Amino acid sequence: MAETKIIDLTTPCLxxxxxxxxxxxxxxxxxxxxxxxxxxxxMKTHKTLxxxxxxxxxxxxxxxxxxxxxxxxxxxxxxxxxxxSIPITENKIKICQQTIKEVxxxxxxxxxxYGLQCIMDNPRPDGQPWSAIMEVDCGYGRTGIEWDGEEIxxxxxEADKCPNIHFxxxxxxxxxxxVAESVEAIHAIGDKTAERLVEVARRLKERGVDCETVxxxxxxxxxxxxxxxxxLTEFHPGCYIFxxxxxxxxxxxxxxxxxxxxxxxxxxxKKSKNVILVDCGFLALSLDGIQEGGYGGMCSIQDHPELxxxxxxxxxxxxxxxxxxxLDFDKYPIxxxxxxxxxxxxxxxxxxxxxxxxSGDTVVDKWTPTRGW
Amino acid sequence: MAETKIIDLTTPCLxxxxxxxxxxxxxxxxxxxxxxxxxxxxMKTHKTLxxxxxxxxxxxxxxxxxxxxxxxxxxxxxxxxxxxSIPITENKIKICQQTIKEVxxxxxxxxxxYGLQCIMDNPRPDGQPWSAIMEVDCGYGRTGIEWDGEEIxxxxxEADKCPNIHFxxxxxxxxxxxVAESVEAIHAIGDKTAERLVEVARRLKERGVDCETVxxxxxxxxxxxxxxxxxLTEFHPGCYIFxxxxxxxxxxxxxxxxxxxxxxxxxxxKKSKNVILVDCGFLALSLDGIQEGGYGGMCSIQDHPELxxxxxxxxxxxxxxxxxxxLDFDKYPIxxxxxxxxxxxxxxxxxxxxxxxxSGDTVVDKWTPTRGW
Numbered sequence: 001m002a003e004t005k006i007i008d009l010t011t012p013c014l015x016x017x018x019x020x021x022x023x024x025x026x027x028x029x030x031x032x033x034x035x036x037x038x039x040x041x042x043m044k045t046h047k048t049l050x051x052x053x054x055x056x057x058x059x060x061x062x063x064x065x066x067x068x069x070x071x072x073x074x075x076x077x078x079x080x081x082x083x084x085s086i087p088i089t090e091n092k093i094k095i096c097q098q099t100i101k102e103v104x105x106x107x108x109x110x111x112x113x114y115g116l117q118c119i120m121d122n123p124r125p126d127g128q129p130w131s132a133i134m135e136v137d138c139g140y141g142r143t144g145i146e147w148d149g150e151e152i153x154x155x156x157x158e159a160d161k162c163p164n165i166h167f168x169x170x171x172x173x174x175x176x177x178x179v180a181e182s183v184e185a186i187h188a189i190g191d192k193t194a195e196r197l198v199e200v201a202r203r204l205k206e207r208g209v210d211c212e213t214v215x216x217x218x219x220x221x222x223x224x225x226x227x228x229x230x231x232l233t234e235f236h237p238g239c240y241i242f243x244x245x246x247x248x249x250x251x252x253x254x255x256x257x258x259x260x261x262x263x264x265x266x267x268x269x270k271k272s273k274n275v276i277l278v279d280c281g282f283l284a285l286s287l288d289g290i291q292e293g294g295y296g297g298m299c300s301i302q303d304h305p306e307l308x309x310x311x312x313x314x315x316x317x318x319x320x321x322x323x324x325x326x327l328d329f330d331k332y333p334i335x336x337x338x339x340x341x342x343x344x345x346x347x348x349x350x351x352x353x354x355x356x357x358x359s360g361d362t363v364v365d366k367w368t369p370t371r372g373w
Numbered sequence: 374m375a376e377t378k379i380i381d382l383t384t385p386c387l388x389x390x391x392x393x394x395x396x397x398x399x400x401x402x403x404x405x406x407x408x409x410x411x412x413x414x415x416m417k418t419h420k421t422l423x424x425x426x427x428x429x430x431x432x433x434x435x436x437x438x439x440x441x442x443x444x445x446x447x448x449x450x451x452x453x454x455x456x457x458s459i460p461i462t463e464n465k466i467k468i469c470q471q472t473i474k475e476v477x478x479x480x481x482x483x484x485x486x487y488g489l490q491c492i493m494d495n496p497r498p499d500g501q502p503w504s505a506i507m508e509v510d511c512g513y514g515r516t517g518i519e520w521d522g523e524e525i526x527x528x529x530x531e532a533d534k535c536p537n538i539h540f541x542x543x544x545x546x547x548x549x550x551x552v553a554e555s556v557e558a559i560h561a562i563g564d565k566t567a568e569r570l571v572e573v574a575r576r577l578k579e580r581g582v583d584c585e586t587v588x589x590x591x592x593x594x595x596x597x598x599x600x601x602x603x604x605l606t607e608f609h610p611g612c613y614i615f616x617x618x619x620x621x622x623x624x625x626x627x628x629x630x631x632x633x634x635x636x637x638x639x640x641x642x643k644k645s646k647n648v649i650l651v652d653c654g655f656l657a658l659s660l661d662g663i664q665e666g667g668y669g670g671m672c673s674i675q676d677h678p679e680l681x682x683x684x685x686x687x688x689x690x691x692x693x694x695x696x697x698x699x700l701d702f703d704k705y706p707i708x709x710x711x712x713x714x715x716x717x718x719x720x721x722x723x724x725x726x727x728x729x730x731x732s733g734d735t736v737v738d739k740w741t742p743t744r745g746w
Contacts, residue, residue: 009467010441010746044687066688068383086652086688089640090708095383112641114707141646142689152527175686270487275513277460283723284746287660293666313548313745314417315439315459316515323587335489346687350656351723353745372726373383373657 004363006356008152011265012284014352015339016367018241018359020259024241028222035230038062040083042217043070045346047369048355049077049242057099064217064236068095075369076229085171085236087111087135087143093122095129111144113134113151116159122352123164133168134159138196140176144301147196153203169211170197171236177220183251188224192215204273219243220252226261242345245300246289260355261302261339262348264317266332269304274320276307280340281315286348286351289343296322302339309340346355375551377736379729380710384638385657387725388659388712389740391732393632397614398427398502401595406417408603411435413456415590415611418719420742421728424614437590437609441468441476444742448476458544458609460484460508460516465548466495473498480545483511484508484517486524496537504539506586507532511569513549520569533582543570544582544609548591556624563589563599564661571604592616593625615718617664618673633728634712635674635721639705647693649680649705653713654688659724662716669695675712 006015017077041055044066052063052074060078064085065071071082084096096106107112110116119130134156137144138199145152160167174193180186193216215234216222222229222237228233242260243253264280289298296308298312301319310320319338321327341347349355349369357365379388381624387744405412412429417439425436433451437458438444444455457469461481469479481503483489492503507529510517518525547566553559566589574584588607589595595602596612602608605663608727615633616626637653662671669681683693690713715721722728722742730738 012746048546091638141643143641265464268460268516270514281718290664347655373385
């Protein structure tokens, strides 16, 4: 059978550059080693066994997942130490109880007294304690218990005392780093998050509660780690495996570190509107990034800074001139392959039932992600 | 085995109301019958065999698809007369040639001299002519040949003369109806589109070219058909099978005609930010609609007009008060089921590997859509 080349693929499709994806995974493993921190990479961006193997350096141990379907999928694929990093609720813990045979090494996260109570009230069916981590809010303001109050100490002490819980420690998603406007700003968030998390751990230690895990994650902070993050024990970013155009905007990654692109072809023009039509609609790219400066902010076309996305329908993308000038359509014959860097890898990857992994212009593998909840 | 109730489902998930979806399908069939027009429903919104059966009134004949994967899926499922309603290009027609054994009843669309030439140069491998329809631009300005020039007549005449083409007639997507601001404005677009399409057909007839099919589609125009649309032969809308919140905004459908909802549960609060957290992030709802007035414009929460979506992450949605006032959190205990009407059914449905079909509060079926290209 002949080799498949990128040019042989039906468009649109999602390409994963093997060298870049490997290098992204290895660079983060190196960072963690240099900083003396363990990795617990998040699987939510790619949701593939192959990506998980790369991110864990082949160990298939210590991961985060964002859905119970991911937990089942990775457990079936031989992964161990799986943290379900969504605040636990009664509805979800009942499912966890049912699926503990499929996912024996499932760990839980709670971020409120309610969540802790859920775990207390719903023990593991096998009589083992639930391993559970407490989510802290170090200023991002999404989920987690506020780092600076008394409540967080009281809840952690209660968890630590509970016989059916193995209290793991502290978890924070420093998502505020996504809207930081520079690497310096990312460093400031990394330092602030680490300081606050370490302070919570210190106060807990004073009260006799040990946090074996004190970890943070977010691709901006972990791609551009600040010094004080070395005081933590664990990093759990996810998006870095692919990176994306959005992450280049504040220096979280370089363009050369983006591992995924949507391949698309020119299929038509609407010359009266100065538009090139491509076969990449929102079903191939998603609309993520549209909130950042309109359609023009939502992607970047490789080697074509003169083009921007003007609008998207389900299966059609409309490219126009970035500078508003008249396009020279002859430069883009029908059939021309273009490669679109997505604004947000997590949403774009989720649109694709298969990823085509390539080395140079040769397709060397296909990765099949899991989907659903 | 006990009946499954909606309350037993893992959230988030996509619910399809059986009575509404049936009624949406039947209403459109009735409209077409009353107007003396045939239906060629579009499968792109739901991509399921079950939805296709309903939309064709059980005949499984005469459909539109938006991807070649849909063509293969529906053909394997027993559907016939399948129009691939994307402007044909060389890359895609090569795939059509290879898959003609799988999809013997595939019909093509061209919208330029280039597209016509593609069909001429790439005959069906079985020696039969390609059935092909010409896409017309009646003012929407996306794809299609402009209705009012000489070029459209010349291209159609050429297609009609070509021995390896069975020229079917005219196709237009009147997508401008989506941004119409009232039913009257939708009617005006329907009338304008029909007038122009009929005029093209008349001018072609003068030149000896018969258009057996003169059709238009778009859910707004076909849900709210104008009188002159009775002069056409075919309707090909798709989204009406589900309808959505976006379509209610200009009167294209009533709230009671929306067949799909994302079921989600309250999982937490961030009281300091006046936020209720639900387990419906952009992976369950998509970000479609965010371009219409920000996050608040992108969905509607059933029976809770006091709530709006403030922001979304991958697996978390943040609801806040629509009027900016302080929320009474006690009204929304953790675990509360909420149902979100999506802004755009096509994007939301595409996020789900399975749809849960319910009658009242009982889950009666699961539909599995096809994905990819």
